[in-house]
Each structure stands twice: as structure tokens, then as C-alpha cells.
Amino acid sequence: MKRARIIYNPTSGREVFKKHLPDVLIRLEQAGYETSCHATTGAGDATEAARKAVEREFDLVIAAGGDGTINEVVNGLADASYRPNLGIIPVGTTNDFARAIGVPRSIEGACDVIIHGEAVPIDIGAVTNEGKTHYFVNIAGGGRLTELTYEVPSKLKTMIGQLAYYLKGIEMLPSLHPVHVKIEYDGKMFEGAVMLFLVSLTNSVGGFEKLAPNSSLNDGMFDLIILKETNLAEFIKIATLALRGEHIHDPHVIYTKANRVKVYTEENMQLNLDGEYGGMLPGEFVNLYRHMNVFVPKEKAEQMRTGE
Numbered sequence: 365m366k367r368a369r370i371i372y373n374p375t376s377g378r379e380v381f382k383k384h385l386p387d388v389l390i391r392l393e394q395a396g397y398e399t400s401c402h403a404t405t406g407a408g409d410a411t412e413a414a415r416k417a418v419e420r421e422f423d424l425v426i427a428a429g430g431d432g433t434i435n436e437v438v439n440g441l442a443d444a445s446y447r448p449n450l451g452i453i454p455v456g457t458t459n460d461f462a463r464a465i466g467v468p469r470s471i472e473g474a475c476d477v478i479i480h481g482e483a484v485p486i487d488i489g490a491v492t493n494e495g496k497t498h499y500f501v502n503i504a505g506g507g508r509l510t511e512l513t514y515e516v517p518s519k520l521k522t523m524i525g526q527l528a529y530y531l532k533g534i535e536m537l538p539s540l541h542p543v544h545v546k547i548e549y550d551g552k553m554f555e556g557a558v559m560l561f562l563v564s565l566t567n568s569v570g571g572f573e574k575l576a577p578n579s580s581l582n583d584g585m586f587d588l589i590i591l592k593e594t595n596l597a598e599f600i601k602i603a604t605l606a607l608r609g610e611h612i613h614d615p616h617v618i619y620t621k622a623n624r625v626k627v628y629t630e631e632n633m634q635l636n637l638d639g640e641y642g643g644m645l646p647g648e649f650v651n652l653y654r655h656m657n658v659f660v661p662k663e664k665a666e667q668m669r670t671g672e
């Protein structure tokens with residue numbers, strides 16, 4: 365019998381997963397998985413739990429939580445030589461990663477994907493900064509605005525969801541200022557003042573579903589977005605264009621693919637990894653080609669094979 369380990373964050377999103385756990389266990393059992401679970405206790409615990417699941421050679425690890433929990437689980441799996449398949453049950457506030465790989469928001473629908481879907485190899489991001497390497501599945505970036513994803517108090521997210529990010533974003537607008545950076549990408553060099561930069565693996569970030577419209581989950585490339593210095597009015601215009609994926613044509617935006625990105629900065633710039641604080645830059649980003657097998661719906665797997 366195959367063995368599955370559910371790692372769930374009881375505080376994610378609207379805190380509903382635990383109630384559904386018995387149903388999830390029954391369904392996995394029926395599908396031939398002997399399943400056990402671990403409730404996370406705080407920051408970093410999901411990474412530890414995933415490391416233990418690797419040691420104990422589980423066939424499948426299921427991350428149930430928001431993007432923060434998925435990121436932590438991936439960090440416990442990604443540097444192992446044996447990597448169990450990964451299943452996702454999105455019960456967070458934003459769930460960008462689940463949306464990007466086509467996993468539905470309902471717990472039942474997400475279980476269907478794990479039971480009837482297909483485990484396909486997808487790219488994972490690795491970043492080295494402050495002498496350590498971490499992994500990400502969605503997006504990494506720097507610039508004051510990217511800090512809003514972890515400045516929003518989690519109580520407020522539980523209460524009002526996505527709206528909490530928009531409110532905080534508006535509140536931060538007047539304090540946005542450019543930072544001087546050098547960004548080396550696949551042998552090319554950008555130098556100048558930027559509002560933010562993003563290194564993206566998926567097209568779905570913070571509710572902006574077309575932020576990186578050309579991104580592919582399995583091409584071994586990041587979508588790199590650099591937003592150069594703008595004034596407040598230009599910034600708001602570009603943010604509005606970004607809702608429709610039209611920001612990429614704006615002259616303040618560099619949008620390109622790259623496998624390796626190195627960011628040098630002398631000013632303070634925080635690194636954001638999948639929505640959480642990831643230490644300080646400078647840092648180097650490397651795309652790990654098809655590094656982990658993740659369950660996606662059958663149609664999505666087919667789409668990924670044909671490159672649509």
C-alpha cells in the first residue's frame with residue numbers, strides 16, 4: 365500500500381481544513397493510500413515535517429494550507445535526493461500556486477486532483493542569499509511593495525481575505541521609492557533604479573492572474589519582471605494595466621525569460637519568497653528544471669505536455 369503524509373496548517377485561511385480531515389482521510393484510504401497527518405505548530409514546522417516525510421520515504425506529501433505552507437513544505441522536500449510526489453489542498457487566503465497549477469479551491473475538488481490527476485514534473489526556484497539556499501514555487505522579488513504580502517496581519521486576512529492586500533497596498537503607495545540595483549540575467553545586465561523586480565515561475569501572483577502572462581510551469585525558465593523608476597501616477601497606471609496583463613508593453617517594464625538571475629544591491633532590499641520574508645538581498649536565483657512531481661488535473665497535465 366502507498367503511504368501519504370498530510371501536512372496541514374490549522375490557521376490557514378478561514379481555518380476550515382480540520383473539520384474536513386476525516387473525509388479526506390477516507391477518500392485517500394479508498395484510493396489506496398495509508399495516510400497520516402501532521403498539524404503545523406508555527407513558522408518553519410511544515411519544513412521540518414516535510415523533511416521527516418522524506419526520511420520516512422512517504423510516496424506522497426500533501427500540503428494543506430496557503431502559499432506560505434506550500435512554500436515551507438517544498439523547502440523540506442526540494443534538496444532531498446528522494447522527493448515524494450506533492451499534492452496540494454489550497455485552504456489559504458490567496459492560493460496563487462494552486463490556481464497556477466489548476467487545482468480547485470474546494471477541498472473535495474483538490475482531493476479529486478490527487479486521486480484522479482497526474483503527478484507531473486514542474487520547475488522550482490532556488491535562491492541563495494545571506495549564505496543560505498531556499499526554494500520557492502511561485503514568485504520571488506524585491507522592492508518595497510512586495511513587502512505588503514507579509515505586512516498584512518494574518519487575523520485581518522482571515523477576516524476579509526484578499527481585500528486586506530489591496531487596502532494595505534493603497535496605504536503603502538505614498539511610501540514607495542525606487543532602489544538602485546544591478547540585475548544580471550542570462551548574461552545580460554540591467555543597472556538602474558527600480559520600484560520592484562519579480563522572478564516568477566507561475567502566471568498567478570497576489571490575485572494578479574496575468575502578471576507573468578508567458579510563464580510556463582516546466583520550461584526551466586523564470587519570467588523576470590523589472591519595474592523601473594516611476595512616479596506615483598505612472599505606478600498606478602501600470603498596476604491597473606497589470607490586472608489585464610498589458611503592463612509588459614509599458615516602457616517602464618522589462619519583461620523577459622531567464623534561467624539564472626543575479627541581483628546586486630548596496631541599499632537595503634528585502635527578499636520576498638512566495639509571499640513571506642526571505643532575508644536580505646543581494647542574491648542569486650536559479651530555475652531547477654522539472655525538479656518536483658506535483659499532482660495536477662489530467663487536462664492541465666495534457667496542456668503542459670503540448671506546451672499550450
Ligand SMILES: Nc1ncnc2c1ncn2[C@@H]1O[C@H](COP(=O)(O)OP(=O)(O)OP(=O)(O)O)[C@@H](O)[C@H]1O
Pocket residue numbers: 373374375376377378404405406407408409429430431432433434436455456457458459460518521639640
Ligand atoms: N499553528 C500555527 N499557528 C500560527 N501560525 C502558523 C501555524 N502553523 C503554521 N503557521 C504559519 O502560518 C503561515 C501562513 O500560513 P499560510 O500561508 O498557510 O496561510 P494564509 O496566510 O492564510 O494563506 P496565504 O499564504 O495563501 O495568504 C505559515 O508560513 C506558517 O509559518
